[in-house]
Amino acid sequence: MTTTANHYGYALIDDTPQRCVINMTGSQLKHSRSWNTLIQGTKLPGAKGAYTPPAYSHWYSLKTQVESNDRGSWYSYNITQERVLEEKEIDLLKRPKNSLSFVPMEEWTSYLVRRPPQ
Numbered sequence: 863m864t865t866t867a868n869h870y871g872y873a874l875i876d877d878t879p880q881r882c883v884i885n886m887t888g889s890q891l892k893h894s895r896s897w898n899t900l901i902q903g904t905k906l907p908g909a910k911g912a913y914t915p916p917a918y919s920h921w922y923s924l925k926t927q928v929e930s931n932d933r934g935s936w937y938s939y940n941i942t943q944e945r946v947l948e949e950k951e952i953d954l955l956k957r958p959k960n961s962l963s964f965v966p967m968e969e970w971t972s973y974l975v976r977r978p979p980q
Contacts (some may be wrong), residue, residue: 867886893941902914918947919946920946923943924939924940925941
C-alpha cells in the first residue's frame, strides 16, 4: 500500500476547463500538505467576519520544480494561489458532467495549468 493524496479539480488547458485528478505520493505528499494548508489558510471577508472559502473558489497555479538530495534529483510541484474565481467561472464549473460525478463539488479545486512555451 502507498499513501496517496488525490486532488480533484479542473485544469485550465487552452482556456478550456478540463476535469482532472492529481495524485501525489512519496516526496510529493509534502506539497499536498502545503497545498491543503494554503487552501485552509485562505480567508475572505463575510457578513459575520472572515471565513475560509471552499477549495474551488480560487485558481491555483501548478508548476514543476527540480528537487534533489544525495540520492538524486526529481521533479516536484510548486503550487501558488492565483486568484478568486469569477462568478461566471464558478457557474461554468458547476455544470453537470458525466465523468467523476461521484466527487462533490466541495472537494474540487481549480488549478491553472499553463503549457510551457514552445
